[in-house]
Amino acid sequence: MTAQEVEGGRFVRQRNRFTETITADGGSGYPAESGRYRLFVSYACPWAHRTLIVRRLLGLEEVIGVGVVDPIRDERGWRFPDHDPVTGTVFLSELYLSSDPGFTGRYTVPCVWDTETGRLVTNDFPDITTMLETEFTAFHRPGAPDLYPVELRPEIDELNDLVYRTVNNGVYRAGFATAQDAYEEAFDALFATLDGLEERLAGRRYLLGDAVTEADVRLYPTLARFDAVYYSHFKCNLRRLADYPNLWGYARDLYSIPAFGETTDFDHIKRHYYVTHPTINPTRIVPKGPLLDWAAPHGRERLASG
Structure with missing residues (x-):
């Protein structure tokens, strides 16, 4: 939480900075493809937790990679226990700032990284799970539940x-x-x-x-x-x-x-x-x-x- 997130004594969550969408047809510029995207999460974070649940329920473990940060976060933000083996980063902030050098908010999980363009696609946590449910249907395991009928x-x-x-x-x-x-x-x-x-x-x-x-x-x-x-x-x-x-x-x-x-x-x-x-x-x-x-x-x- 930052000081900017308290107004009149009330907590006001910061708006999500990255809100692009991965689509089945690729019309967004980010096509749903196996092995292209990496999901960054913390097991501690409830917003990230639900993305892990959906990924597992739909059988997308081999389709979308996962990077897990350390549960202890300081003023530098989320840190990988060693470094992320795919991006080579130590702090999640590096991915935020490489995607938007002017970013000044909190570096949040979950977020999705595109390995092809080398930038964050989304940290819009309300939409990540429904995106997995509706845009990655070609990669769902046989018999996967329809979580968003x-x-x-x-x-x-x-x-x-x-x-x-x-x-x-x-x-x-x-x-x-x-x-x-x-x-x-x-x-x-x-x-x-x-x-x-x-x-x-x-x-x-x-x-x-x-x-x-x-x-x-x-x-x-x-x-x-x-x-x-x-x-x-x-x-x-x-x-x-x-x-x-x-x-x-x-x-x-x-x-x-x-x-x-x-x-x-x-x-x-x-x-x-x-x-x-x-x-x-x-x-x-x-x-x-x-x-x-x-x-x-x-x-x-x-x-x-x-």
Whole structure:
């Protein structure tokens, strides 16, 4: 977070600088091709986490390469543990500045690098997953799920908008607020939505029914971080995820899917948040808890219709 991202005590996320699109027909100038693009992520970052989930669900591991940064970030931004073997860079900022020498914002993940032109195509996190779902269909594995079905897109988009404003970004709006009223506004909206999602999930296995969709992909990373980080670190402490029977079972249900569970790294998550936000946690001590059994039976198979 930078000082420019707090206005009137409210956290305002910076706009994404790179917003080009990779398209199946190449009409954007960036055609969907195997081996051409590299996705940069942090296991700690919820926005990056969902790109890893989609990449795995759709079987794009051999199509789009991945570079993973260290979870500890300082004033220089995200750093690769050694260096990125494809671009040779040590800091993600090098890729931002080589693409736009005048860039002055935060160097964010996820972002997509084009190895052919040697520049960043996009760091527009809301669109990266849908781009993988709709523009790389020729490379999806046989039997890959349709995470963004045409007939459900209006409902998915509406739900995603609510979840982004009040949950995904809502925890940040609470955690980085510097005014009491701004914090309470974000806090109240967050738990109002979580309460509504708890009710919604009482009668359906996933957010849109029997199949995982883009809506589940977007909600899960926040739930995975909730009790470990957001509850205490961001003062989102009205209720834990574990206090919501349906949401907690739903989160464990998704975690049992390898694309979700095997991309969830609680060590990276906790070390990143507790060490890199010294204004919130000046001691930089990483708590040992909570101890949650994410592998416990969730019992949500009963909600599948048919």
